[in-house]
Amino acid sequence: xxxxxxxxxxxxxxxxxxxxxxxxxxxxxxxxxxxxxxxxxxxxxxxxxxxxxxxxxxxxxxxxxxxxxxxxxxxxxxxxxxxxxxxxxxxxxxxxxxxxxxxxxxxxxxxxxxxxxxxxxxxxxxxxxxxxxxxxxxxxxxxxxxxxxxxxxxxxxxxxxxxxxxxxxxxxxxxxxxxxxxxxxxxxxxxxxxxxxxxxxxxxxxxxxxxxxxxxxxxxxxxxxxxxxxxxxxxxxxxxxxxxxxxxxxxxxxxxxxxxxxxxxxxxxxxxxxxxxxxxxxxxxxxxxxxxxxxxxxxxxxxxxxxxxxxxxxxxxxxxxxxxxxxxxxxxxxxxxxxxxxxxxxxxxxxxxxxxxx
Ligand code: MRU
Numbered sequence: 001x002x003x004x005x006x007x008x009x010x011x012x013x014x015x016x017x018x019x020x021x022x023x024x025x026x027x028x029x030x031x032x033x034x035x036x037x038x039x040x041x042x043x044x045x046x047x048x049x050x051x052x053x054x055x056x057x058x059x060x061x062x063x064x065x066x067x068x069x070x071x072x073x074x075x076x077x078x079x080x081x082x083x084x085x086x087x088x089x090x091x092x093x094x095x096x097x098x099x100x101x102x103x104x105x106x107x108x109x110x111x112x113x114x115x116x117x118x119x120x121x122x123x124x125x126x127x128x129x130x131x132x133x134x135x136x137x138x139x140x141x142x143x144x145x146x147x148x149x150x151x152x153x154x155x156x157x158x159x160x161x162x163x164x165x166x167x168x169x170x171x172x173x174x175x176x177x178x179x180x181x182x183x184x185x186x187x188x189x190x191x192x193x194x195x196x197x198x199x200x201x202x203x204x205x206x207x208x209x210x211x212x213x214x215x216x217x218x219x220x221x222x223x224x225x226x227x228x229x230x231x232x233x234x235x236x237x238x239x240x241x242x243x244x245x246x247x248x249x250x251x252x253x254x255x256x257x258x259x260x261x262x263x264x265x266x267x268x269x270x271x272x273x274x275x276x277x278x279x280x281x282x283x284x285x286x287x288x289x290x291x292x293x294x295x296x297x298x299x300x301x302x303x304x305x306x307x308x309x310x311x312x313x314x315x316x317x318x319x320x321x322x323x324x325x326x327x328x329x330x331x332x333x334x335x336x337x338x339x340x341x342x343x344x345x346x347x348x349x350x351x352x353x354x355x356x357x358x
Pocket of ligand 1: 050053054055056099163164165166167170171175176177203241242243244254255256321
């Protein structure tokens with residue numbers, strides 16, 4: 001399939017309401033290939049293999065995926081339906097542990113099933129369809145709001161550094177960390193964006209540099225070990241990154257290497273902003289120490305895309321997919337309800353409490 005990546009929703013439901021449709025991100029930037037998924041194993045694999053990735057996108061994919069799976073259950077009674085639903089829900093939840101959006105979206109979908117327990121199966125499936133679409137639509141609106149609040153932290157001509165991909169490919173549209181950049185571009189800010197390549201799986205090089213360049217944003221790709229140099233040179237006014245889970249005290253898990261960027265930014269007085277939909281804020285997790293960090297296969301480091309070995313055979317390899325940036329290194333957490341500032345224990349609580357009341 002051709003077309004521009006920025007014109008295609010990263011995650012969607014097909015027109016017949018029968019399949020979860022994703023852009024296969026492992027093929028980017030060379031090829032824009034869509035995948036239609038209808039089976040639990042296909043959806044689990046797509047999330048684990050990073051064909052769909054980025055915290056908000058995997059939440060939306062899980063929600064739409066659960067609806068698709070539930071619409072195919074051949075059962076007549078509620079108990080059998082609920083048992084099948086819980087089995088698939090737990091299975092999808094096991095695909096990746098760090099991004100809280102996955103379990104957040106699955107819990108929302110389960111809440112719909114239990115709330116409609118007295119209705120017949122087609123009515124429950126219909127309610128699941130509606131909820132999946134609400135989760136998708138919320139993602140679009142939330143990213144737009146993050147863009148508005150985030151743009152207020154920028155001024156025309158600024159240099160911005162980002163790590164990994166918290167772009168439109170990590171959400172349905174707009175992205176989180178890129179939403180302020182796209183909005184600023186529409187308002188003629190003429191930003192300059194440095195994209196860390198993001199080893200080992202190169203989300204920055206393959207995805208962020210690709211989508212920003214395609215959108216006409218002035219973009220420079222750098223290796224991860226170059227961020228200190230561009231900051232020392234005074235080329236970066238702000239760091240904008242996404243996140244996979246924000247703890248109640250503001251400690252933030254994001255792609256491995258983010259904490260290095262934040263430590264370097266502190267050295268050069270560059271503010272670090274975390275762009276966080278409230279679906280990524282986990283008040284049940286007290287601090288970053290409580291966040292489960294996914295460890296992935298050593299081949300991701302030892303081999304380039306499982307093709308060419310670059311490391312000696314049998315060398316020990318440590319491959320955590322995420323790290324935690326201490327809240328002291330974060331200048332602000334940009335949510336759809338505004339920018340939380342230190343002390344985060346209070347500001348995040350206020351945002352989450354207000355959200356409950358709306
Ligand atoms: O392993 P990935 O590619 O799913 O990691 C993604 C990130 O770390 C993103 O920065 C994060 O999910 C935020 S996406 C808006």
